[in-house]
Amino acid sequence: MIEAVKLWNEPNNKSHWDPLLDPEWERFADMTRLAGAAVRAENPTITRVLGGMSPIDPSFVQRLEAKGVMEAIDVVAVHGFPLDWNLWPIDEWPARIQEIKAVTNKPVWVTEVGVSAFGSEEVQAWGVKRTAELLIGQAPRIHWYSLYDLPRSWEATTRHREAEGSSYYRHFHMGLLREDGSPKPAVEAFRPYAEEMGICQWFHFQDHRLDEAVHWLKDLGVRRLRTGLSWADRYREGALDWFDRQMEALADFDVTVTFCFTPEHRGLEAHHTSPPQVPEEFADFCAEMTARYAPARAPFPELVLAEAGAT
Known part of the structure; x- marks a missing residue:
């Protein structure tokens, strides 16, 4: 089932939101407030998560709070990769959580x-x-990134690609499993923690790894999964068929589903990092996906009868 929806991904990272087009995050704030309200209107009980900060930055939270964003979300999410991209040691994780x-x-x-x-x-x-x-014990949800290595024939979702040097190529080695599906030593290191530390695995459009991924997740004992539904993919032919297949395959997990990526023809510029021309369109996408995959549950029959004055 879907337990949470996440509004965008790493909005304070230029690989996912263009700061030149929105230097004060005014457009992001407008979009997020609208999306949060749209999700709440479709399902008043689902958890709304602010797209994971990367870098972890308390001032970014304060900036968004001043713009009214915190009223439209229920959880703040952070991302961290201290051995690969962040300029702080891994032992600082608890301190970084406390900063937020x-x-x-x-x-x-x-x-x-x-x-x-x-x-x-x-x-x-x-x-x-x-x-x-x-x-574990510091945050109620933890998602290890990721289950699979990114295939070398694909591109990492970043703006600068090879210009980033080794930072770019690290994107392709984050999985517990190699590109061919064979396990790394990290698989068995992860297994004892699978119930408390879930997985974040992005699935590309018509991803060939979906069924095998479900097998591995169940074998490891994973209960919580984070994945995404791409607003950009919504305009592909067969998009809803693929979204249906993906979400049906993941139905046995507690899923946090991320809504993100601007369609090229709907952005201020033709790029997935661009703010949308019309922020309400992203909110409409969030509402559509919430209604389709996480509709509000009907109240229990006895409550309906009680409210109607029946005995």
Whole structure:
């Protein structure tokens, strides 16, 4: 089932939101307020998560709070990769969580945390264990990124690609499984923590790994999964068929589903990081997906009768 919807992904990271087009995050704030209200109108009980910060930045939370965003969300999410991209050591994880807790009364989730096997698969396995030790008990949701390595024939979702040097290529080694589906040492390192530390796995449009991924997730004992439904993909032929297949395959997990990525023809510029021309259109997409995959539950029959004055 879907337990939460996440509004965008890493909005304070230029790989996912263009700061040149929205330097003060005014457009992001408008879009998020509208989307949060649209989701709430479709399902008053579902948890609304603010797209995971990367870098973890208390001032960003304060900026959005001043713009009224916090009234439209229920949870603040953070992302961290201290052995690969962040300029702080892994042992600082608890302190980083506390930095955000100090500026908001919202729960703080870690919806992406990972260690690449770019330099060493053994280091990645150690990173799984150390991350679990540091974060379990600190955050009510933790999602390890990711189950699979990104296939080399694909592109990482980043704006600068090869210009980033080794930082770019680390994107392709974040999985517990190699591109061909074979397990790394990190698989067995993760297994003891699978119930408390879920997985974040993005699935591309008509992703060939979906069924095998479900098998692996169940084998590992994963209960909580974070994935995404792309607003850009909504304009592809057969989009709803693919979304239906994906969400049906993941029905046995407690899913946090992320709504993000601007369609090229709907952005201020033709790029997935662009603010939309019309922020209400993103809100409409969030409402459509919530109504389709996480509709409000009908009240229990006895409550209906009670409200009607029946005996």
